[in-house]
Amino acid sequence: xxxxxxxxxxxxxxxxxxxxxxxxxxxxxxxxxxxxxxxxxxxxxxxxxxxxxxxxxxxxxxxxxxxxxxxxxxxxxxxxxxxxxxxxxxxxxxxxxxxxxxxxxxxxxxxxxxxxxxxxxxxxxxxxxxxxxxxxxxxxxxxxxxxxxxxxxxxxxxxxxxxxxxxxxxxxxxxxxxxxxxxxxxxxxxxxxxxxxxxxxxxxxxxxxxxxxxxxxxxxxxxxxxxxxxxxxxxxxxxxxxxxxxxxxxxxxxxxxxxxxxxxxxxxxxxxxxxxxxxxxx
Amino acid sequence: xxxxxxxxxxxxxxxxxxxxxxxxxxxxxxxxxxxxxxxxxxxxxxxxxxxxxxxxxxxxxxxxxxxxxxxxxxxxxxxxxxxxxxxxxxxxxxxxxxxxxxxxxxxxxxxxxxxxxxxxxxxxxxxxxxxxxxxxxxxxxxxxxxxxxxxxxxxxxxxxxxxxxxxxxxxxxxxxxxxxxxxxxxxxxxxxxxxxxxxxxxxxxxxxxxxxxxxxxxxxxxxxxxxxxxxxxxxxxxxxxxxxxxxxxxxxxxxxxxxxxxxxxxxxxxxxxx
Numbered sequence: 001x002x003x004x005x006x007x008x009x010x011x012x013x014x015x016x017x018x019x020x021x022x023x024x025x026x027x028x029x030x031x032x033x034x035x036x037x038x039x040x041x042x043x044x045x046x047x048x049x050x051x052x053x054x055x056x057x058x059x060x061x062x063x064x065x066x067x068x069x070x071x072x073x074x075x076x077x078x079x080x081x082x083x084x085x086x087x088x089x090x091x092x093x094x095x096x097x098x099x100x101x102x103x104x105x106x107x108x109x110x111x112x113x114x115x116x117x118x119x120x121x122x123x124x125x126x127x128x129x130x131x132x133x134x135x136x137x138x139x140x141x142x143x144x145x146x147x148x149x150x151x152x153x154x155x156x157x158x159x160x161x162x163x164x165x166x167x168x169x170x171x172x173x174x175x176x177x178x179x180x181x182x183x184x185x186x187x188x189x190x191x192x193x194x195x196x197x198x199x200x201x202x203x204x205x206x207x208x209x210x211x212x213x214x215x216x217x218x219x220x221x222x223x224x225x226x227x228x229x230x231x232x233x234x235x236x237x238x239x240x241x242x243x244x245x246x247x248x249x250x251x252x253x254x255x256x257x258x259x260x261x262x263x264x265x266x267x268x269x270x271x272x273x274x275x276x277x278x279x280x281x282x
Numbered sequence: 283x284x285x286x287x288x289x290x291x292x293x294x295x296x297x298x299x300x301x302x303x304x305x306x307x308x309x310x311x312x313x314x315x316x317x318x319x320x321x322x323x324x325x326x327x328x329x330x331x332x333x334x335x336x337x338x339x340x341x342x343x344x345x346x347x348x349x350x351x352x353x354x355x356x357x358x359x360x361x362x363x364x365x366x367x368x369x370x371x372x373x374x375x376x377x378x379x380x381x382x383x384x385x386x387x388x389x390x391x392x393x394x395x396x397x398x399x400x401x402x403x404x405x406x407x408x409x410x411x412x413x414x415x416x417x418x419x420x421x422x423x424x425x426x427x428x429x430x431x432x433x434x435x436x437x438x439x440x441x442x443x444x445x446x447x448x449x450x451x452x453x454x455x456x457x458x459x460x461x462x463x464x465x466x467x468x469x470x471x472x473x474x475x476x477x478x479x480x481x482x483x484x485x486x487x488x489x490x491x492x493x494x495x496x497x498x499x500x501x502x503x504x505x506x507x508x509x510x511x512x513x514x515x516x517x518x519x520x521x522x523x524x525x526x527x528x529x530x531x532x533x534x535x536x537x538x539x540x541x542x543x544x545x546x547x548x549x550x551x552x553x554x555x556x
């Protein structure tokens with residue numbers, strides 16, 4: 001009997017030790033690193049971080065990106081999911097195409113959109129063919145912050161909607177068909193059915209998709225770097241720069257702490273705002 | 283949305299145009315970067331661009347691969363990704379099995395630890411690991427980077443394998459015991475073959491996670507970079523056609539892998555999010 005009691009601990013043991021060493025320990029170390037300066041506990045790193053010229057800008061840019069990207073992705077993914085559900089022919093092919101970006105890294109996605117939006121790129125070629133512009137226009141320069149921002153949003157929405165789509169489709173499959181059928185018999189329109197049945201029952205999936213995506217969205221970095229270099233500072237990009245260019249891992253750790261706190265706050269907000277009562281689940 | 287007055291033919295046309303538009307939204311950018319990758323130096327500076335692949339040639343991609351460091355980085359990236367695959371499966375699958383088959387004190391605490399990783403920006407936590415890794419000799423090695431990537435892939439592997447094992451009836455295993463198999467034999471001969479396709483899918487997903495990760499991989503290496511990290515480091519100094527070739531090469535393996543596991547993705551994510 002003792003052997004079978006021990007067995008589960010032997011099985012989870014390695015994974016637990018691993019997570020303690022490579023998740024909990026670095027977490028504690030990051031906190032320690034951020035709050036020490038020359039061996040003494042201090043807020044110097046945070047002061048340096050906040051005194052930096054790029055700090056306010058990167059904070060603003062990151063938030064703007066998250067606020068623009070996440071709602072767009074949710075709507076687009078919902079549209080895709082409902083569309084795929086209606087498909088009878090070619091469902092597998094369409095699904096595969098729509099989830100291809102899941103395998104594409106943020107750096108690669110940035111490069112893809114760079115090839116489209118660069119001044120001699122395909123976007124300008126099409127505009128030129130339509131007679132809208134006369135020559136190459138630079139959309140990604142420092143002087144064009146709005147189009148630069150739109151470019152980054154496009155790349156992020158293009159790349160990371162697939163994961164939201166997958167979570168939503170997995171959630172849609174859990175909703176019994178009978179609900180919608182019953183509502184249809186009682187004369188509910190497609191829009192009412194979507195609002196009163198699909199959306200509330202999909203809430204847990206929407207919640208986990210939002211948490212996952214938002215945490216990742218606050219880590220946005222390589223897409224921006226590929227499209228804009230350092231012309232469009234974001235939080236994690238600054239952490240990378242402090243570590244690599246300035247060789248100051250204390251300030252980089254302070255940035256990491258800030259990103260972590262924001263991610264945790266977002267998670268808590270989602271959990272509170274989208275709480276579902278157990279009795280409302282199918 | 284009343285359907286009155288709208289003919290079913292028109293509705294079907296609108297629906298299929300929507301499907302086509304969404305597919306094009308995903309596929310056209312990939313096609314365009316492929317054009318950039320195969321177009322080479324001449325293609326990048328051409329204005330206006332040719333939207334059809336008339337200047338495409340393999341020479342451009344060959345030139346890219348001949349650049350010093352590219353092949354090494356690609357191989358190194360593949361090595362790191364394979365190690366990540368191996369580690370996350372070796373650590374995650376047993377944990378998943380324990381979660382699926384046993385009830386034990388501390389079970390919910392372990393589950394909590396696994397799920398908690400999701401609320402943290404894990405890759406950024408690699409920052410202090412530079413110091414630890416330099417001390418332990420793991421800095422700038424494939425194993426070191428793979429360890430950090432395993433932290434990203436392990437929670438996923440554990441949750442997915444737990445649900446896989448839950449889907450295999452316990453009775454099958456018990457029947458094997460009755461016929462004289464030991465616990466391990468029953469696992470190896472009965473449970474493992476049934477769980478293998480799902481485990482393979484989870485492993486491939488771990489590969490993709492590692493292949494694509496850029497922050498930790500750049501921070502923890504100097505010479506032995508993965509392809510993603512290598513491209514990030516040389517990005518600012520490299521010409522556009524070089525960047526496009528690199529981007530295309532990054533996309534290629536992931537797309538093939540996603541194709542290989544497409545059937546499992548929905549089941550995996552449905553489960554991993556409960």
